[in-house]
Amino acid sequence: MIQRIFYEAQDFFKQIYYNRRLIFELTRREFRTNYTENIFGLLWAFLEPLAMMTILWLVFSFLRTVRATDGIPFAIYLLSGIMAYDFFNKGINKGSRSVKAYSFLVKTVNFRIATIPIIIISAELIIHLIVMLVLITILIFNGIYPSFYWFQVFYYMAAQYILLIGVCWLTASILPFFPDLSYIITITMRVLFFMTPIFWQIDLLPEKVQTLVSFNPLLYTVSGYRDSFLYHVPFWEHGSQTLYFWGFTLVVYILGITIFRRLRPHFADVI
């Protein structure tokens, strides 16, 4: 059976690779639609996380419980966490709905549908990169200067990107058959927002709860962004977390690819 999964995955990725030109072109176009529709366009991409950060910061300034962040101003701690999380949040929400959103293609053209989530997520990645530029400017403004560790952000970014694609293959293929999934995803992400150390630190929690939280793969990526920008901690210092994350991702991929392939022949009938 493992051989079969391996073979299917190989074929799947070969098809994707074969379509890389298509993915590139369509990502460009998808990215453009993101800002041509609104007047302020791309500005909203960072206004939104910025607003979230401001509110949280104001609230917690009055609470005084979550102060100790190892010398980093709380606002910075917040902002880096939120922006890291936002990429995944946007990615999974848009990515899961992507096949449904492109139903006009699914129904009328013989098209490599698996490329659709990749296109949507890649367009989100471009926006995320721009958001990161803004974040870097804010960091420098606050006296946090570049170091080699900053390059590690790309590793965590790639990790999120890879996990996103796997998850979206899973969710986007199920959604046309089970639209309620849309709400389940929104709610899950909202819950995850509170279960990821974005506006609190993990060491504030009791040991047992810490273990529970460590099952959240986003813990790895969000604290990873912080490790890179702020604390200068290399990823290999989190050996078990790293293994867990990639193991989790592998399982997601196996599920995602298998289910996608099974459901794909029926998309045009239900979408």
Add this chain to the structure above:
Amino acid sequence: MLYALNPIKSNKGQDFYAVKNISMTVNKGEIVGIIGRNGSGKSTLLKIISGILTPTEGSVETVGRIIPLLELGSGFHPQFTGLENIYFYTVVLGYQREEIEKLLPEIIEFSELGEFINQPIKNYSSGMKSRLAFAVSILIEPDILILDEVLSVGDESFKQKSFEKMNTFFETGKTIIFVSHSAQQVSQLCHRAILLDKGEVLDQGDTASVTKNYKKYWSAKGEDREKMREDLLNRQLKMGSSQ
């Protein structure tokens, strides 16, 4: 050879076959017409041939680039302009940018859209969308062109232009599968025809005789028609088994 069986389960749990026991071959350079009333399974068949729908049983083998023209203009992204959609649609179909750049002026001219090519598709009338879709599809020179009742829209001059274009297209050795419920259009254009009714092939062969049967079939009433249907189906079975 393709043999397809395509059920869609209705609420009562009965099997509904949009298309059943179809076996057909189309050779390069042919223009084949598929003729039938609404609900006969024509569009479903086309979607199966172009790979959009997957048959429950059976397989389809095609050689070459297929462009399906179904529900005109529905492969377009509503937010993009006409021009952007030309790029979008062709990229989706697997063409490279460079190929399209060369054909761009001709496509825009054929569609007769002029300045409107820079307007978003959502503002187009259905006629405009059809013209653009047709212009793109025929000028990018697919190996196999599949047309689903697309020549019913557009004014006379556009229809005329389209027919001419289709004729030149065919003369370069391409294949066209043309679907219509108009016997007249089919006889004008096609060498061979296939008569479809309730998902099954009732007749196939030379256009003149098939269209004659088509007219005869639908002018017959009730029992006569049932009888004719049985005869035709039996004849198909015999022809199939003798091959």
